[in-house]
Amino acid sequence: KLGIEDTTPPVAPTDAHTEADGAVIKVAWDASESTDVVGYNMYRGTEPGVTAETGSKVNIGLATDGEVIDYNAIADVTYYYVVTAVDGAGNESEPSNEATGVILSVPDEEAPDAPTALAGTPADAEASLTWTASLAEDVVGYRVYRSLETGAFIGAEVVSGEASLTSPEYSDTA
Structure with a gap:
């Protein structure tokens, strides 16, 4: 058949x-x-x-x-x-x-722990800052703010630039 x-x-x-x-x-x-x-x-x-x-x-x-x-x-x-x-x-x-x-990722709305032990060292026309890195695992960088007044830094100038610093140190020459 x-x-x-x-x-x-x-x-x-x-x-x-x-x-x-x-x-x-x-x-x-x-x-x-x-x-x-x-x-x-x-x-x-x-x-x-x-x-x-x-x-x-x-x-x-x-x-x-x-x-x-x-x-x-x-x-x-x-x-x-x-x-x-x-x-x-x-x-x-x-x-x-x-x-x-598409799977939308859940936005991370929780701020990481702040860095600690901020220390400043003045020098000729510059100040060097160091700190202990945040322990949060999702930190990708740091921003340094500067103000001529003490207290809250609302509206303070970001002196480290728009890109985040990746190491816990900064030298301010302004």
Whole structure:
């Protein structure tokens, strides 16, 4: 008996859409209308126009429940996803519509601990400042402010420049 080889791909899934959920992106879709579909593949990229050829496959085995969770998404990176249907003969459909997803990082609204042990050493036309670095792990630099008045430094001039100092020392020559 001669078998007829199935070379017809299934109909593409529809309505692919994303939902950022904490540190993951959930991608869901409506099933293909083809009756011989055994599962789905999901592909992603960081540029629009993702296809099975240009995107990275997210799921390891075929997805069967209409949703895949992308556990490897990086915060603040926009990802583009498409889903394809796969039938029992291994034929893969054209991609679904493209869905976009992004995980927004949580803004850091807590100030780090202040540096301690500020010491100034006057010299000819300059003052050298040193301090003990903050113990906070997320400190990326320091700014030095100068004022001719004691007390609060509201509106004081930033003398270290707009870029933060990375070491706990500064020489003021003004």
